Amino acid sequence: xxxxxxxxxxxxxxxxxxxxxxxxxxxxxxxxxxxxxxxxxxxxxxxxxxxxxxxxxxxxxxxxxxxxxxxxxxxxxxxxxxxxxxxxxxxxxxxxxxxxxxxxxxxxxxxxxxxxxxxxxxxxxxxxxxxxxxxxxxxxxxxxxxxxxxxxxxxxxxxxxxxxxxxxxxxxxxxxxxxxxxxxxxxxxxxxxxxxxxxxxxxxxxxxxxxxxxxxxxxxxxxxxxxxxxxxxxxxxxxxxxxxxxxxxxxxxxxxxxxxxxxxxxxxxxxxxxxxxxxxxxxxxxxxxxxxxxxxxxxxxxxxxxxxxxxxxxxxxxxxxxxxxxxxxxxxxxxxxxxxxxx
Amino acid sequence: xxxxxxxxxxxxxxxxxxxxxxxxxxxxxxxxxxxxxxxxxxxxxxxxxxxxxxxxxxxxxxxxxxxxxxxxxxxxxxxxxxxxxxxxxxxxxxxxxxxxxxxxxxxxxxxxxxxxxxxxxxxxxxxxxxxxxxxxxxxxxxxxxxxxxxxxxxxxxxxxxxxxxxxxxxxxxxxxxxxxxxxxxxxxxxxxxxxxxxxxxxxxxxxxxxxxxxxxxxxxxxxxxxxxxxxxxxxxxxxxxxxxxxxxxxxxxxxxxxxxxxxxxxxxxxxxxxxxxxxxxxxxxxxxxxxxxxxxxxxxxxxxxxxxxxxxxxxxxxxxxxxxxxxxxx
Numbered sequence: 001x002x003x004x005x006x007x008x009x010x011x012x013x014x015x016x017x018x019x020x021x022x023x024x025x026x027x028x029x030x031x032x033x034x035x036x037x038x039x040x041x042x043x044x045x046x047x048x049x050x051x052x053x054x055x056x057x058x059x060x061x062x063x064x065x066x067x068x069x070x071x072x073x074x075x076x077x078x079x080x081x082x083x084x085x086x087x088x089x090x091x092x093x094x095x096x097x098x099x100x101x102x103x104x105x106x107x108x109x110x111x112x113x114x115x116x117x118x119x120x121x122x123x124x125x126x127x128x129x130x131x132x133x134x135x136x137x138x139x140x141x142x143x144x145x146x147x148x149x150x151x152x153x154x155x156x157x158x159x160x161x162x163x164x165x166x167x168x169x170x171x172x173x174x175x176x177x178x179x180x181x182x183x184x185x186x187x188x189x190x191x192x193x194x195x196x197x198x199x200x201x202x203x204x205x206x207x208x209x210x211x212x213x214x215x216x217x218x219x220x221x222x223x224x225x226x227x228x229x230x231x232x233x234x235x236x237x238x239x240x241x242x243x244x245x246x247x248x249x250x251x252x253x254x255x256x257x258x259x260x261x262x263x264x265x266x267x268x269x270x271x272x273x274x275x276x277x278x279x280x281x282x283x284x285x286x287x288x289x290x291x292x293x294x295x296x297x298x299x300x301x302x303x304x305x306x307x308x309x310x311x312x313x314x315x316x317x318x319x320x321x322x323x324x325x326x327x328x329x330x331x332x333x334x335x336x337x338x339x340x341x342x343x
Numbered sequence: 344x345x346x347x348x349x350x351x352x353x354x355x356x357x358x359x360x361x362x363x364x365x366x367x368x369x370x371x372x373x374x375x376x377x378x379x380x381x382x383x384x385x386x387x388x389x390x391x392x393x394x395x396x397x398x399x400x401x402x403x404x405x406x407x408x409x410x411x412x413x414x415x416x417x418x419x420x421x422x423x424x425x426x427x428x429x430x431x432x433x434x435x436x437x438x439x440x441x442x443x444x445x446x447x448x449x450x451x452x453x454x455x456x457x458x459x460x461x462x463x464x465x466x467x468x469x470x471x472x473x474x475x476x477x478x479x480x481x482x483x484x485x486x487x488x489x490x491x492x493x494x495x496x497x498x499x500x501x502x503x504x505x506x507x508x509x510x511x512x513x514x515x516x517x518x519x520x521x522x523x524x525x526x527x528x529x530x531x532x533x534x535x536x537x538x539x540x541x542x543x544x545x546x547x548x549x550x551x552x553x554x555x556x557x558x559x560x561x562x563x564x565x566x567x568x569x570x571x572x573x574x575x576x577x578x579x580x581x582x583x584x585x586x587x588x589x590x591x592x593x594x595x596x597x598x599x600x601x602x603x604x605x606x607x608x609x610x611x612x613x614x615x616x617x618x619x620x621x622x623x624x625x626x627x628x629x630x631x632x633x634x635x636x637x638x639x640x641x642x643x644x645x646x647x648x649x650x651x652x653x654x655x656x657x658x659x660x661x662x663x664x665x666x667x668x669x670x671x672x673x
Contacts, residue, residue: 090385091381093401175385175387175398177385183471234463234471234473235620237473265382272409272448273665275446277665280445280446283662283670284444285442285662295666299666318472322420322638323418323420323431324419325419325638326416327412327416328413329411329413331410332408332409332410333411335407336408337406338406339382
């Protein structure tokens with residue numbers, strides 16, 4: 001008799017992926033192995049058997065934990081023999097062709113020196129006891145009544161990730177308009193943490209609804225421009241001690257939706273608070289009784305509903321300090337974003 | 344990831360023997376119906392005289408929103424001559440959009456937002472310095488609310504109203520002067536107000552706390568004017584030290600708690616927030632706005648028009664929440 005062993009977490013480990021070449025070599029090897037298994041599957045006759053109640057009771061539905069150990073992603077012309085990821089099809093307002101080349105993109109660990117030495121400095125993304133999670137949650141726990149909610153979440157220990165678990169990231173954009181190359185722009189993010197971030201999705205009224213929380217914590221974000229070949233770079237714009245907490249949507253009370261209409265344009269919405277109060281006064285305010293559910297829901301929303309905050313301790317350019325930037329307790333009561341053609 | 348990918352392939356192939364669907368190529372006619380959505384433009388321009396290059400990314404988006412924030416503060420650092428703890432831009436209880444008397448949300452509307460980068464070409468070293476960035480809107484319409492404590496930028500406010508409002512503020516001597524200048528209760532007077540230093544009456548676009556008529560600026564009579572209305576153009580009726588004929592012409596920015604952005608119900612162009620390391624002339628079509636070093640907000644002329652009563656007495660805050668502290672918590 002064979003039993004399928006219930007696993008509390010399926011931990012996915014990618015070991016010693018030094019760069020994309022090795023990554024794809026391993027991918028190729030794994031695929032060959034998979035094909036061999038498939039070919040042999042015609043000769044296997046094992047049965048799946050029902051789990052007993054005892055075994056079933058051991059399953060706690062903790063979902064799938066994801067940890068990437070010793071992870072490095074490093075792509076671009078400096079590591080792949082001239083290969084550059086390009087975005088084409090863009091236009092200027094005058095109709096000229098625009099190409100954006102991404103000539104470097106890396107995710108690596110401390111010591112990667114703005115991508116110059118990424119492959120020797122891997123990073124662990126997530127921790128075995130605190131991984132990224134894919135799971136189905138009970139909607140009643142997250143403001144969605146009697147529905148299953150799909151959740152993809154980052155590690156939950158906010159700002160507590162060890163240094164080796166906070167990747168450095170960087171990207172270089174090269175601008176080409178009608179065959180003429182202009183400046184390139186580089187962006188580097190040090191020791192990034194997105195702990196506490198999540199996206200939740202569930203079935204709504206004929207479409208997918210969701211909510212989003214994105215936390216970004218980094219000691220430094222840098223921008224600087226270089227010439228069209230990535231050399232002769234100018235002054236660096238430094239954003240020091242950047243903390244961003246972005247929350248969009250609040251369960252089924254204020255769902256976030258993303259749809260594409262029949263013209264091919266997208267519509268992104270954060271649900272409106274209009275109509276949440278059953279009665280309004282002469283100035284448009286909520287006049288429901290203080291003990292009523294709609295009043296309590298609104299009061300709770302304004303007190304502890306989704307809030308976004310941005311704090312940058314210092315903006316420094318070429319040694320000049322332009323001080324701090326703060327946006328606090330931003331609440332979006334309604335948002336609709338619709339795309340349209342510019343040409 | 345490899346394991347999952349392999350398992351996925353394996354899993355799909357298990358079921359492949361049960362499927363009979365066939366992929367068929369899309370014919371030319373169907374293919375011609377597929378369109379790519381061109382909702383992004385990227386433009387490059389140069390200001391040769393100032394050795395600046397600009398790259399502008401425009402998004403084809405129509406945005407409607409209603410939002411509140413406790414604090415919007417940009418560029419908080421100490422500068423000689425300005426109060427300690429002040430900022431280039433500081434607005435408390437900031438809000439976009441409002442709620443009308445029927446309880447409907449009247450959103451703030453934004454069309455075609457853009458991000459623009461300015462690069463400074465150093466002719467000596469040949470280096471490209473990132474000198475500025477701005478976030479702006481091709482069009483904006485709606486109410487912007489908040490307590491504006493400090494503002495750096497260009498926020499030209501058009502004042503247009505009836506002479507009666509001036510008479511209501513004037514004393515007997517001023518009444519006589521206004522009458523002699525041909526200003527009646529029904530005369531329509533206009534003036535342009537901008538960020539100003541209350542103590543000197545001089546233009547002060549850096550960390551301003553007041554808006555008003557700068558020294559030497561006159562009221563203009565544009566309708567129902569008497570024969571001697573030209574007297575309004577004389578020096579003695581021009582604003583000096585934030586006053587005309589003893590009537591205040593400068594007002595705290597905090598008086599203006601809700602501003603109508605837009606021009607006669609249409610979206611106005613040129614609204615932007617920028618940050619630059621030196622003075623940069625940002626261009627919108629044929630218009631150019633020079634932004635000073637640091638954080639800067641531009642609300643173009645025609646974006647805000649108030650009447651004299653609003654200028655003298657301020658503009659009350661519009662409702663921005665269903666439970667609004669500015670409306671007794673309800």
